Amino acid sequence: MTIRFDKLGVVIAAIVAYAAFAAPFATFRANRIVPGEARSILEALPAMLGPLLLAVIVVAAVVALLKTPLILRLAASVVALAALALLIGVAGSFLTPEGNSFARISPASGFWLLIFAFTLLLADVLTRLNLSPWARIGVLVVAAAAIGMLLVSGSWNSLSILKEYANRADSFWAEGSKHVTLALGSLAAAVIAGLPLGILCHRVEKLRAGVLNVLNIIQTIPSIALFGLLIAPLGWVATHVPGAASLGIRGIGTAPAFVALFLYSLLPVVANTVVGLAGVPRAANDAARGMGMTDRQRLFGVEFPLAFPVILTGIRIVLVQNIGLATIAALIGGGGFGVFVFQGVGQTAMDLVLLGAVPTVALAFAAAIILDAVIEMTSTRRPEAQPA
Amino acid sequence: MKEAGVKAWVPSLLRLALVVLLIAFVSNPGWFEPLLKPLTESNAPAIYNQGSLLTLTLLHLRTVLIATVAATTVAVALAILVTRPAGVEFLPLSRSLVNIGQTFPPVAVLALAVPAVGFGEKPTLIALFLYGLLPIFENALTGLTTLPANVVEAARGAGMTGWQRLVKVELPLSAPIILGGIRLSVVISLATATIGSTVAARTLGEVIIAGLLSNNLAFVLQGGLIVAALAVLIYDGLSAIERYTARRMGQETA
Amino acid sequence: MIEIEGITKRYDATTVVDDVSMVIEPRTIAVIVGTSGSGKTTLLRMINRLVEPTAGVIRLDGADNRSLPGYELRRSIGYAIQGHGLFPHRTVAQNIATVPVLLGWDAARIKRRVDELMTLYQLDPQAFGPRYPHELSGGQQQRVGVARALAAEPNVLLMDEPFGALDPIIRNKAQEDLLAIQKRFGTTIILVTHDMEEAVHMGDKIAVMDAGKLVQYAKPAEILAKPASAFVETLVGASEKPFRLLSLGRVRDAVETGTAEGEAIPGDASQRDALAELLWSGRPALPVKGADGKPLGRVTVDGLVKRAASPA
Numbered sequence: 001m002t003i004r005f006d007k008l009g010v011v012i013a014a015i016v017a018y019a020a021f022a023a024p025f026a027t028f029r030a031n032r033i034v035p036g037e038a039r040s041i042l043e044a045l046p047a048m049l050g051p052l053l054l055a056v057i058v059v060a061a062v063v064a065l066l067k068t069p070l071i072l073r074l075a076a077s078v079v080a081l082a083a084l085a086l087l088i089g090v091a092g093s094f095l096t097p098e099g100n101s102f103a104r105i106s107p108a109s110g111f112w113l114l115i116f117a118f119t120l121l122l123a124d125v126l127t128r129l130n131l132s133p134w135a136r137i138g139v140l141v142v143a144a145a146a147i148g149m150l151l152v153s154g155s156w157n158s159l160s161i162l163k164e165y166a167n168r169a170d171s172f173w174a175e176g177s178k179h180v181t182l183a184l185g186s187l188a189a190a191v192i193a194g195l196p197l198g199i200l201c202h203r204v205e206k207l208r209a210g211v212l213n214v215l216n217i218i219q220t221i222p223s224i225a226l227f228g229l230l231i232a233p234l235g236w237v238a239t240h241v242p243g244a245a246s247l248g249i250r251g252i253g254t255a256p257a258f259v260a261l262f263l264y265s266l267l268p269v270v271a272n273t274v275v276g277l278a279g280v281p282r283a284a285n286d287a288a289r290g291m292g293m294t295d296r297q298r299l300f301g302v303e304f305p306l307a308f309p310v311i312l313t314g315i316r317i318v319l320v321q322n323i324g325l326a327t328i329a330a331l332i333g334g335g336g337f338g339v340f341v342f343q344g345v346g347q348t349a350m351d352l353v354l355l356g357a358v359p360t361v362a363l364a365f366a367a368a369i370i371l372d373a374v375i376e377m378t379s380t381r382r383p384e385a386q387p388a
Numbered sequence: 389m390k391e392a393g394v395k396a397w398v399p400s401l402l403r404l405a406l407v408v409l410l411i412a413f414v415s416n417p418g419w420f421e422p423l424l425k426p427l428t429e430s431n432a433p434a435i436y437n438q439g440s441l442l443t444l445t446l447l448h449l450r451t452v453l454i455a456t457v458a459a460t461t462v463a464v465a466l467a468i469l470v471t472r473p474a475g476v477e478f479l480p481l482s483r484s485l486v487n488i489g490q491t492f493p494p495v496a497v498l499a500l501a502v503p504a505v506g507f508g509e510k511p512t513l514i515a516l517f518l519y520g521l522l523p524i525f526e527n528a529l530t531g532l533t534t535l536p537a538n539v540v541e542a543a544r545g546a547g548m549t550g551w552q553r554l555v556k557v558e559l560p561l562s563a564p565i566i567l568g569g570i571r572l573s574v575v576i577s578l579a580t581a582t583i584g585s586t587v588a589a590r591t592l593g594e595v596i597i598a599g600l601l602s603n604n605l606a607f608v609l610q611g612g613l614i615v616a617a618l619a620v621l622i623y624d625g626l627s628a629i630e631r632y633t634a635r636r637m638g639q640e641t642a
Numbered sequence: 643m644i645e646i647e648g649i650t651k652r653y654d655a656t657t658v659v660d661d662v663s664m665v666i667e668p669r670t671i672a673v674i675v676g677t678s679g680s681g682k683t684t685l686l687r688m689i690n691r692l693v694e695p696t697a698g699v700i701r702l703d704g705a706d707n708r709s710l711p712g713y714e715l716r717r718s719i720g721y722a723i724q725g726h727g728l729f730p731h732r733t734v735a736q737n738i739a740t741v742p743v744l745l746g747w748d749a750a751r752i753k754r755r756v757d758e759l760m761t762l763y764q765l766d767p768q769a770f771g772p773r774y775p776h777e778l779s780g781g782q783q784q785r786v787g788v789a790r791a792l793a794a795e796p797n798v799l800l801m802d803e804p805f806g807a808l809d810p811i812i813r814n815k816a817q818e819d820l821l822a823i824q825k826r827f828g829t830t831i832i833l834v835t836h837d838m839e840e841a842v843h844m845g846d847k848i849a850v851m852d853a854g855k856l857v858q859y860a861k862p863a864e865i866l867a868k869p870a871s872a873f874v875e876t877l878v879g880a881s882e883k884p885f886r887l888l889s890l891g892r893v894r895d896a897v898e899t900g901t902a903e904g905e906a907i908p909g910d911a912s913q914r915d916a917l918a919e920l921l922w923s924g925r926p927a928l929p930v931k932g933a934d935g936k937p938l939g940r941v942t943v944d945g946l947v948k949r950a951a952s953p954a
Binding site (some may be wrong): 049109223224225231327328332344348 | 427437442458475477478481483484485487488490491492493494495496499502503515539575578579580583584586587596597599605608609611612613615618619620623
């Protein structure tokens with residue numbers, strides 16, 4: 001029997017070898033802003049656990065390196081990731097000197113590379129398993145629950161990012177809800193305005209090129225500039241339109257951010273509505289007309305259901321984009337996770353940057369997975385009539 | 389007939405006017421001071437005064453150019469790799485990675501690059517490079533995997549080696565789609581580079597942020613408009629090249 | 643000469659081509675017919691090694707086709723496919739020059755050859771050379787596809803349903819052109835088709851394939867007269883058989899002595915055409931003339947009907 005190597009496994013094993021033996025596992029800093037000192041796996045963990053973690057990592061890497069059954073690879077990646085997640089917390093408490101509340105322990109490059117390598121393995125396994133949409137959502141829920149439990153259990157509390165969180169627990173949730181409100185609210189507004197606009201553009205050809213061009217140009221304006229440019233008109237509205245100010249419309253803050261995100265969201269929604277409606281088979285439309293459907297019945301009974309997956313794709317683009325762009329709202333006082341990112345950049349406190357960036361990425365990632373699954377569900381319900 | 393002829397010229401004239409206006413503005417912003425003055429309060433300067441707009445524009449473009457060239461090289465090379473028989477195992481995974489990668493907001497990439505390389509142009513270049521990779525890679529992959537089967541078959545049948553097929557047939561045929569990816573990537577990069585100023589990269593974002601900090605709308609406007617004008621012109625130019633290459637092959641243009 | 647010996651191709655458990663042996667004489671046309679999935683295209687593609695066989699040998703003029711790297715082998719064999727597969731990013735002239743360029747011919751020689759082929763195919767080199775394939779009609783594209791396959795003066799030309807995408811009128815013209823060019827260059831042609839009509843018309847010999855096996859390999863008349871199996875019989879089409887048989891023969895070979903009234907039919911026309919003309923005009927006989935216009939005699943309905951009967 002010959003030993004056969006998995007090509008991706010070679011890459012993974014190489015990353016793991018470097019990360020486990022040559023890169024620092026955790027960084028120790030005497031306080032929040034001094035430069036850190038590197039700690040390897042054996043230095044960062046109590047006596048038995050260091051070698052144990054190394055053993056788990058090496059075994060998982062060997063499983064990845066050789067051609068092994070998918071289920072074994074799945075198990076290897078999950079066990080390795082779980083061990084890393086648990087033990088980085090242990091390293092946090094182990095490295096923090098007794099009674100010292102200034103010292104900061106953060107995961108270092110080795111840890112991140114190991115996470116990256118085994119996530120790569122997991123992603124590869126999941127891709128090859130070709131999971132159904134519900135199964136993908138299930139995996140996401142399980143992963144989220146696991147991370148949630150680790151957070152609630154307090155096993156990560158000695159890590160610097162959670163120390164930053166502990167200092168700002170209230171504002172974290174306030175900014176978080178602002179972030180989500182901005183991203184989802186502007187999306188909702190864009191859908192409410194964009195769908196009818198898209199339908200109109202589909203029906204009135206003269207309008208189509210003009211509207212899409214204007215929306216295209218709006219997309220090219222850099223987000224900070226658009227945020228900034230909206231300050232003036234909204235400020236004017238606030239001072240000159242009675243009652244506007246009491247509605248929360250102000251020159252700076254959430255209002256310009258909301259309007260800017262709304263404007264950015266319009267293009268994907270309108271464009272995909274137009275494309276989706278244009279893609280409705282002529283035969284289906286003719287048949288509907290032939291059976292005596294009115295324009296309205298045709299729109300809601302035939303055109304809209306058929307165009308739905310494409311429109312949903314536009315909404316997915318908008319949601320992921322909005323979650324990212326909402327970070328920039330912080331620059332004009334609009335709040336959101338961006339507050340921590342920019343504060344962190346300003347104070348050169350990277351843990352604070354992470355406190356803003358990690359939830360943003362997690363939100364965008366979850367939104368993408370869920371919407372992708374929904375898109376697949378709605379479009380597979382109507383299999384293509386003729387495979388190309 | 390004549391009217392149609394005039395109409396066809398309008399977009400070109402507008403583009404030309406935009407180019408002239410842009411060059412005039414960045415090289416001689418003083419001329420435009422009266423236009424911007426009404427936007428300022430309490431006698432604040434109407435034209436950015438902490439650096440030359442021309443220099444910042446050129447630096448902005450240089451950053452985008454370096455990042456795009458690097459991203460194009462790496463993305464196309466990767467796409468070629470995973471579409472060869474030797475790399476085909478990586479194809480499904482690379483697709484998933486691109487999907488995951490696109491969910492990373494540019495700001496997060498930018499901020500996370502700072503601990504690794506410090507402040508300045510470097511984290512901006514890294515963020516632009518990483519974020520620019522994705523659309524190019526995705527498009528190159530689409531281009532290389534949706535080649536007309538009988539054309540590739542004919543190339544093999546004519547006795548082309550793998551390398552000759554790639555260089556003479558596959559890459560030229562997917563060029564319009566790859567260019568489309570580069571276009572998307574450049575427009576994203578132009579906008580993202582402005583955020584680079586928050587980590588002390590010297591780009592036009594500096595002007596916008598200075599405006600935001602000092603509540604000077606004239607700064608925000610001039611910085612934003614220069615970037616938008618650059619983006620529109622570059623987007624337009626690349627679209628034209630794309631259409632030209634596609635039309636030569638008789639492909640439908642989007 | 644092409645010798646195919648015990649060629650087999652298996653993909654996992656399925657055998658696509660099963661132990662096929664046949665010999666194709668130089669300067670002849672062999673047509674491989676079969677339904678889709680019969681393995682005919684795979685067999686063709688194993689000759690220029692676009693597909694590597696699982697077992698068996700193919701020799702071209704005595705040399706094993708594995709004695710060269712695949713790409714070098716393919717440069718020496720013409721290859722034309724359905725839907726032409728022209729390179730859309732290259733001009734017509736560049737398309738035709740593909741293999742000569744790969745072989746490193748000098749520019750003058752390439753240009754001469756391209757001009758020669760285009761002229762042969764009634765495409766003005768000045769007008770069509772710099773155009774792109776999408777600017778051509780379907781028939782013109784197909785001609786460029788065959789010209790490209792012939793560019794490097796190959797001894798062997800492989801064609802996979804080359805006329806499949808053409809409408810009937812253009813297809814007839816393309817078939818005639820190919821026959822004329824085959825005579826001119828003496829190229830050995832192996833052509834794959836599912837169209838029995840085309841096979842009978844084009845082939846010096848016909849190979850019938852079914853489920854990966856070579857069922858019968860013989861001259862067209864023999865295939866029509868003595869189908870080797872029920873499958874060949876169906877493929878030939880029992881009701882069409884007499885007419886196909888007649889279409890193989892020339893009027894010249896069915897001439898009887900005597901005279902007849904009316905417009906003379908050329909001796910080169912097919913016997914099938916002559917019978918059609920007789921039935922249509924309601925006459926019992928037609929006069930026949932030679933290529934020089936001199937009368938050769940006549941053909942009769944009775945005479946042709948006897949020829950259409952099964953040669954028992």
